Amino acid sequence: MHALAGVDLTIRAGEFVAVMGPSGSGKSTCMNLLGCLDVPSAGEYRFCGVPVAGLSRDALALLRRHYMGFVFQSFNLLPRITALDNVALPLVYAGEGRERRRRRAMAALTSVGLAERAMATSSQLSGGQQQRVAIARALVTEPPLLLADEPTGNLDTARAEEIMGLLAALRADRDITIVMVTHEPDIAAHADRVLYFVDGRLTCDGTPAEVLA
Amino acid sequence: MRLADTLGMAVQAIVRNKLRSFLTTLGIIIGVASVVAMVHLGQSATRSVTEQIASIGSNLLFVMPGTAQRGPGGVRTSAEPFAMDDVEALRREIAGILVAPGLSRSTSVVLGNANETLSVEGTSNEYFTVRNHAVAQGRGFEAAEQRSGAAVCVIGQTVVDEMYGLQEPLGSTLRVGRTACQVVGVLEAKGQSMGQDRDKAVLMPIKAVQRRLVGELDVGVVYVSALVDGTTQRVQGEIEALLRQRRRLAEGEPDDFYVRDTQDIADALEQTTATLTILLGAIAAVSLLVGGIGIMNIMLVSVTERTREIGIRLAIGARSGDVQTQFLVESVLLATLGGLVGLLLGVGGTWLVTERLAMPFVLSPAVMALGFSFSVAIGVAFGYFPARKAARLNPIEALRHE
Ligand SMILES: Nc1ncnc2c1ncn2[C@@H]1O[C@H](COP(=O)(O)OP(=O)(O)OP(=O)(O)O)[C@@H](O)[C@H]1O
Ligand SMILES: [Mg+2]
Numbered sequence: 135m136h137a138l139a140g141v142d143l144t145i146r147a148g149e150f151v152a153v154m155g156p157s158g159s160g161k162s163t164c165m166n167l168l169g170c171l172d173v174p175s176a177g178e179y180r181f182c183g184v185p186v187a188g189l190s191r192d193a194l195a196l197l198r199r200h201y202m203g204f205v206f207q208s209f210n211l212l213p214r215i216t217a218l219d220n221v222a223l224p225l226v227y228a229g230e231g232r233e234r235r236r237r238r239a240m241a242a243l244t245s246v247g248l249a250e251r252a253m254a255t256s257s258q259l260s261g262g263q264q265q266r267v268a269i270a271r272a273l274v275t276e277p278p279l280l281l282a283d284e285p286t287g288n289l290d291t292a293r294a295e296e297i298m299g300l301l302a303a304l305r306a307d308r309d310i311t312i313v314m315v316t317h318e319p320d321i322a323a324h325a326d327r328v329l330y331f332v333d334g335r336l337t338c339d340g341t342p343a344e345v346l347a
Numbered sequence: 348m349r350l351a352d353t354l355g356m357a358v359q360a361i362v363r364n365k366l367r368s369f370l371t372t373l374g375i376i377i378g379v380a381s382v383v384a385m386v387h388l389g390q391s392a393t394r395s396v397t398e399q400i401a402s403i404g405s406n407l408l409f410v411m412p413g414t415a416q417r418g419p420g421g422v423r424t425s426a427e428p429f430a431m432d433d434v435e436a437l438r439r440e441i442a443g444i445l446v447a448p449g450l451s452r453s454t455s456v457v458l459g460n461a462n463e464t465l466s467v468e469g470t471s472n473e474y475f476t477v478r479n480h481a482v483a484q485g486r487g488f489e490a491a492e493q494r495s496g497a498a499v500c501v502i503g504q505t506v507v508d509e510m511y512g513l514q515e516p517l518g519s520t521l522r523v524g525r526t527a528c529q530v531v532g533v534l535e536a537k538g539q540s541m542g543q544d545r546d547k548a549v550l551m552p553i554k555a556v557q558r559r560l561v562g563e564l565d566v567g568v569v570y571v572s573a574l575v576d577g578t579t580q581r582v583q584g585e586i587e588a589l590l591r592q593r594r595r596l597a598e599g600e601p602d603d604f605y606v607r608d609t610q611d612i613a614d615a616l617e618q619t620t621a622t623l624t625i626l627l628g629a630i631a632a633v634s635l636l637v638g639g640i641g642i643m644n645i646m647l648v649s650v651t652e653r654t655r656e657i658g659i660r661l662a663i664g665a666r667s668g669d670v671q672t673q674f675l676v677e678s679v680l681l682a683t684l685g686g687l688v689g690l691l692l693g694v695g696g697t698w699l700v701t702e703r704l705a706m707p708f709v710l711s712p713a714v715m716a717l718g719f720s721f722s723v724a725i726g727v728a729f730g731y732f733p734a735r736k737a738a739r740l741n742p743i744e745a746l747r748h749e
Contacts, residue, residue, distance in 0.1 A: 166743050171742045171746070172743050192666045192668070195661065195664060196664075196666070198662060199664025199665075200664070204663065210662075212656055212659060214363060215359070223660070224663040226348060226349075227660075227663065227664040227665045227669060228664065229348055272663075
């Protein structure tokens with residue numbers, strides 16, 4: 135039993151890709167492979183041309199630290215520390231100094247429109263706000279690749295549109311590749327390209343108009 | 348990742364769960380406190396023994412009739428008592444010593460309404476030097492008083508306090524047994540020694556005690572002080588030879604008297620307290636070890652509880668080493684804090700106990716350093732396994748953890 139089988143795909147720098155498919159079809163597995171959280175048991179994944187299979191745990195961690203930002207369906211903020219500290223955390227691991235960390239984290243929070251909630255802990259934030267903090271955390275290191283697994287899955291339509299607006303603004307602002315899992319065609323419609331998985335196989339790959347039709 | 352940030356995270360984690368942190372480190376606190384207190388108390392007991400022995404009189408030998416088991420509190424069997432002739436012989440025949448006879452009798456001592464039963468000791472003027480207990484006010488015995496057995500006495504500070512209160516003791520008359528006895532001197536205060544109050548003393552010329560209290564001319568004990576340090580061994584040998592000769596003991600016959608060196612008693616006691624110290628210290632060290640296991644236990648629980656947090660950290664760029672360091676620093680910090688608190692408690696406890704028991708308060712930097720570094724070492728040793736467990740978590744599995 136393979137979570138993914140026969141998937142052959144290339145994602146180019148700067149693309150905005152939506153990943154769709156029924157539950158259990160391998161979307162998250164695909165994301166985890168792209169994000170180097172997992173390594174394939176068979177087959178090959180090259181990141182920027184480098185085969186990931188040969189890399190050590192630490193090398194994978196460094197790849198994640200410098201090249202990737204993650205946004206999860208369940209936000210995954212650390213409880214009990216402030217939004218600002220949450221956003222600054224990747225910079226801690228990158229070895230940034232305290233002052234620079236604060237400044238960059240504040241800038242990231244401002245870019246998601248939450249500057250005034252910087253001192254709130256996650257339990258004091260709404261779901262939409264928490265997801266914006268999570269996006270700020272994913273972007274604070276300015277990674278070239280943003281991986282979002284159902285970022286709007288826990289949000290109502292209005293909040294979801296807000297998040298999509300943020301991502302659109304981000305793309306306008308900076309050269310970033312986004313891969314996003316979603317169940318909703320409306321959300322997937324924001325992407326340049328849609329991948330559709332069924333039972334671990336990539337069954338459709340094209341523009342939203344082609345795939346969603 | 349910077350060390351300051353690692354420390355900051357550990358402090359945050361500890362402060363966030365104050366009660367749990369306290370309970371986690373309680374084992375270390377108790378362990379370090381007991382190690383520090385036990386070893387310090389042992390040292391202070393040793394010191395106290397040494398000081399007491401010194402205050403009894405240096406280079407002091409007790410010569411008593413009978414035979415005795417070695418060690419303090421040995422059993423004595425009766426034998427021919429000594430006489431003043433023996434004391435004179437010792438004085439005459441053996442060079443470099445001071446000799447004082449002693450004969451005690453428990454009897455009632457009365458002053459006005461105050462009535463106590465005290466051990467009254469007959470002795471000679473040498474006593475004050477030999478027993479290292481000087482006359483603080485008034486005088487000792489005059490030669491004529493010693494020769495005639497005059498009814499005069501020198502009393503200790505406790506007797507003054509208990510019987511005289513604010514009255515002047517010098518020149519007063521005490522009833523000792525049936526004798527009216529003039530107080531001519533007061534001894535300096537010495538305090539407790541080997542469980543005895545040395546100030547609870549009434550001293551009279553030995554002849555007075557022999558004639559007026561006992562009714563016999565015996566000598567109960569002879570106190571001998573070697574004038575030169577390091578000669579007690581030689582003096583002891585000479586005393587034994589002389590007394591065997593005077594008591595006509597045939598070759599091979601066992602001594603019917605014994606000579607006890609206070610230094611031997613001191614050595615034996617010191618040996619005992621040292622052994623006890625090691626024993627108690629070892630038991631306390633075991634409790635410190637148990638404290639370490641407590642830390643490991645809670646840290647393992649903490650790693651499980653925080654699995655998701657670890658997953659998040661790994662996803663946003665923490666390396667395994669960063670996670671491992673974080674948890675290791677946390678347990679080392681806990682153990683260190685516990686060690687510090689335990690150190691303070693241990694020293695405080697030692698101080699309280701020594702204060703209560705009037706023992707000398709000994710502070711040993713070596714013991715404190717050892718107790719403290721032991722607790723840090725335990726933090727490292729018992730924090731290592733949970734930290735490694737945290738570091739080895741698989742990122743996605745950790746992220747999926749509920
Ligand atoms: N750790 C694992 N070990 C074995 N099989 C797994 C593991 N994780 C997921 N799977 C299986 O892999 C397949 C794909 O799972 P995946 O989580 O990628 O689905 P998904 O498309 O993200 O579904 P959803 O929309 O519900 O999130 C499923 O059949 C799942 O049971
Ligand atoms: Mg999924």
